Amino acid sequence: MTETAFANPPHETARTFRAILDAFARPGRIIPFAPSLAPPKGLSPGAAAAALTLCDFQTPIWLGQEVRAPTVENYLRFHTGASITRDDGAAAFAFASAVHGIPDLSKFPTGTHEYPDRSATLIIEVKTLTPEPQIELTGPGIETVHYFEVTPLASPFWNQMVDMREAFPLGIDVLFVAQGAIAAITRSTRLRMMEAA
Amino acid sequence: MRVLALSSWSDLKGYAAKFAGVSHETLRPPETGLVMLRGRMGGTGAAFNAGEATVTRCAVRTATGHEGNAYVMGGNKDHARTAAICDALLQDESRRTDIEMHLIRPLEAILMERRAVAARKAAATKVDFFTLVRGEDD
Amino acid sequence: MYVAVKGGEKAIDAAHRLLAEERRGDPSIPELSLEQICGQLTLAVDRVMNEGSLYDRELAAIAIRQARGDLIEAIFLLRAARTTMPRFGYAEPLETSAMHARRRISAAFKDIPGGQILGPTFDYTHRLLEAESTSAPATQAEVPLAPAMPKVMALLGAEGLIETPPRPNGAPGDITQDAVSFPMARDQRLQSLARGDEGFLLALAYSTQRGYGRTHPFAGEIRLGEVEIEFVPEELGFAVVIGEVTLTECEMINQFMGSPGVPPQFTRGYGLAFGQSERKAMAMALVDRSLRAGELAEERVAPAQDEEFVISHCDNVQATGFVEHLKLPHYVDFQAELVLLRQLRGRAQEIMKEAAE
Numbered sequence: 001m002t003e004t005a006f007a008n009p010p011h012e013t014a015r016t017f018r019a020i021l022d023a024f025a026r027p028g029r030i031i032p033f034a035p036s037l038a039p040p041k042g043l044s045p046g047a048a049a050a051a052l053t054l055c056d057f058q059t060p061i062w063l064g065q066e067v068r069a070p071t072v073e074n075y076l077r078f079h080t081g082a083s084i085t086r087d088d089g090a091a092a093f094a095f096a097s098a099v100h101g102i103p104d105l106s107k108f109p110t111g112t113h114e115y116p117d118r119s120a121t122l123i124i125e126v127k128t129l130t131p132e133p134q135i136e137l138t139g140p141g142i143e144t145v146h147y148f149e150v151t152p153l154a155s156p157f158w159n160q161m162v163d164m165r166e167a168f169p170l171g172i173d174v175l176f177v178a179q180g181a182i183a184a185i186t187r188s189t190r191l192r193m194m195e196a197a
Numbered sequence: 198m199r200v201l202a203l204s205s206w207s208d209l210k211g212y213a214a215k216f217a218g219v220s221h222e223t224l225r226p227p228e229t230g231l232v233m234l235r236g237r238m239g240g241t242g243a244a245f246n247a248g249e250a251t252v253t254r255c256a257v258r259t260a261t262g263h264e265g266n267a268y269v270m271g272g273n274k275d276h277a278r279t280a281a282i283c284d285a286l287l288q289d290e291s292r293r294t295d296i297e298m299h300l301i302r303p304l305e306a307i308l309m310e311r312r313a314v315a316a317r318k319a320a321a322t323k324v325d326f327f328t329l330v331r332g333e334d335d
Numbered sequence: 336m337y338v339a340v341k342g343g344e345k346a347i348d349a350a351h352r353l354l355a356e357e358r359r360g361d362p363s364i365p366e367l368s369l370e371q372i373c374g375q376l377t378l379a380v381d382r383v384m385n386e387g388s389l390y391d392r393e394l395a396a397i398a399i400r401q402a403r404g405d406l407i408e409a410i411f412l413l414r415a416a417r418t419t420m421p422r423f424g425y426a427e428p429l430e431t432s433a434m435h436a437r438r439r440i441s442a443a444f445k446d447i448p449g450g451q452i453l454g455p456t457f458d459y460t461h462r463l464l465e466a467e468s469t470s471a472p473a474t475q476a477e478v479p480l481a482p483a484m485p486k487v488m489a490l491l492g493a494e495g496l497i498e499t500p501p502r503p504n505g506a507p508g509d510i511t512q513d514a515v516s517f518p519m520a521r522d523q524r525l526q527s528l529a530r531g532d533e534g535f536l537l538a539l540a541y542s543t544q545r546g547y548g549r550t551h552p553f554a555g556e557i558r559l560g561e562v563e564i565e566f567v568p569e570e571l572g573f574a575v576v577i578g579e580v581t582l583t584e585c586e587m588i589n590q591f592m593g594s595p596g597v598p599p600q601f602t603r604g605y606g607l608a609f610g611q612s613e614r615k616a617m618a619m620a621l622v623d624r625s626l627r628a629g630e631l632a633e634e635r636v637a638p639a640q641d642e643e644f645v646i647s648h649c650d651n652v653q654a655t656g657f658v659e660h661l662k663l664p665h666y667v668d669f670q671a672e673l674v675l676l677r678q679l680r681g682r683a684q685e686i687m688k689e690a691a692e
Binding site: 081 | 421422423424512568569570
């Protein structure tokens with residue numbers, strides 16, 4: 001049984017693209033985003049909207065354990081035309097959920113020096129995105145400094161992201177999807193864990 | 198699906214009229230995009246990209262839960278939707294024979310006749326070589 | 336100093352309205368319908384589809400009407416239209432051996448299985464203008480042509496007298512997706528030539544016949560007809576027929592003297608074009624072969640053998656963009672040149688004066 005996707009793809013994908021663009025242009029800023037979609041269980045409406053907007057037959061999709069289900073795979077294949085890969089090293093887009101665990105970032109492609117864009121974009125479902133001082137962000141797209149908190153992501157995840165900054169311009173870009181909101185960090189964003197108060 | 202795609206819209210519209218009215222839900226609204234066509238070097242060798250073609254696709258689910266899918270060259274959205282509905286009906290065992298008999302076969306016959314006419318016209322342009330008597334008279 | 340100037344909006348608007356009126360012509364005469372363009376200017380539609388690199392007769396007809404019959408402008412419109420559409424994927428390589436041929440000739444062999452089928456050709460017409468077009472119905476033979484005619488090249492291939500193109504697996508390069516760099520592989524070259532300007536390729540092909548990179552060509556086989564297209568949608572996982580296209584295929588046979596390790600044998604050039612586009616397919620086949628000079632260890636001496644030259648200049652959308660952009664304001668650039676020239680002349684006059692004193 002195939003679930004339907006956007007009722008009006010040109011408009012809804014354009015709106016989604018705009019929201020994602022805003023999120024990546026202003027890393028750490030929380031962008032309200034509540035698409036009306038009813039994807040199969042395992043995939044949130046926000047993550048589904050991102051897939052429908054960004055993925056096509058040229059972008060292999062990798063799914064984390066929590067997201068991996070035949071219904072989700074069929075939905076993505078049907079609506080995006082993308083192939084589903086089990087090899088995280090071959091992923092153009094990776095969908096994971098942080099609600100039950102922290103994705104391991106080490107095997108996703110980070111691009112090459114000739115083509116840094118041949119890297120993975122991660123779409124991670126999280127519980128909440130709040131402008132609390134958990135992570136300090138600076139860098140392109142941030143006027144001075146910005147703070148945000150992503151629950152339940154904790155230091156192991158952020159440490160990986162901080163380490164990856166060393167390889168810039170190689171790296172991965174991450175879109176966080178919570179209920180009703182998205183936020184992004186790019187490979188150019190400098191991150192610092194704030195000390196627990 | 199082959200016959201549904203190859204038939205002209207005017208032929209399909211006529212024959213599908215009494216089937217395509219079935220109530221259905223749109224899984225994927227008709228959308229026109231591109232498919233890159235590929236040839237082979239020397240007709241049989243390595244593939245190369247020859248240029249794109251427009252294709253319109255559509256997917257539907259009928260009230261009986263049968264899903265139909267269509268990819269049809271060109272930009273005709275009605276053609277794609279009708280083909281998807283007919284494809285869904287073909288998945289329905291109880292309707293399959295009816296559709297085969299009263300839609301697919303007549304459309305296929307039209308296609309074959311059109312091809313046959315083209316092939317007869319072409320055959321009329323076949324060269325019949327004959328050799329004139331040459332050389333010295335005895 | 337750099338002065339940005341704005342304006343011209345009203346003039347541009349009025350120019351567009353004037354263009355629209357002139358395009359339409361005498362309003363008392365009915366506008367050309369798309370069906371008329373598709374049905375009666377078929378070969379113009381074919382050319383626009385080829386160089387627009389998009390098989391869609393209706394869109395090509397719209398483009399021709401909008402461009403007032405300027406085919407390069409129509410090609411530009413079609414290329415622009417394609418950029419607005421999503422790509423669903425790649426079709427399965429089409430099988431020209433399964434073509435429902437309507438024309439099929441060989442200039443190399445008289446007696447070929449299936450025979451010489453002239454089809455709807457301008458060849459053998461008297462090229463006399465007919466003020467009144469005739470519309471006599473075509474003759475129909477009793478027995479239709481066989482659906483799939485054998486390929487002429489297979490006759491030579493059986494004896495090993497002609498090269499057999501290798502058939503590797505793996506996806507070919509796609510110049511619409513990946514940046515082009517030289518030297519190119521033959522698959523990318525063929526993709527470029529397929530969308531290349533017919534006039535440019537025709538001139539290059541002609542040059543090879545006149546001795547600029549001679550390849551001693553024979554038209555081994557030319558066929559025209561319909562081929563079904565198969566596509567594998569990701570969600571289905573199996574191939575489905577999505578329609579058919581009209582294609583012209585040209586196989587050139589070229590002499591080859593052999594090179595170290597390769598005995599003398601015939602080589603091949605390949606042309607494939609949308610619709611009935613015989614001149615294009617033939618020119619493409621000749622230029623394909625001449626561009627294989629490097630691969631066949633032939634001396635590269637002529638323009639038609641120079642890959643970078645041919646490929647970089649065969650796209651008429653690129654070419655017309657760069658040539659026609661000279662119409663756009665270059666006021667600042669030209670001012671700079673003027674200033675420079677005045678300085679140089681001033682200096683030159685000083686030197687002459689000094690010399691005279």
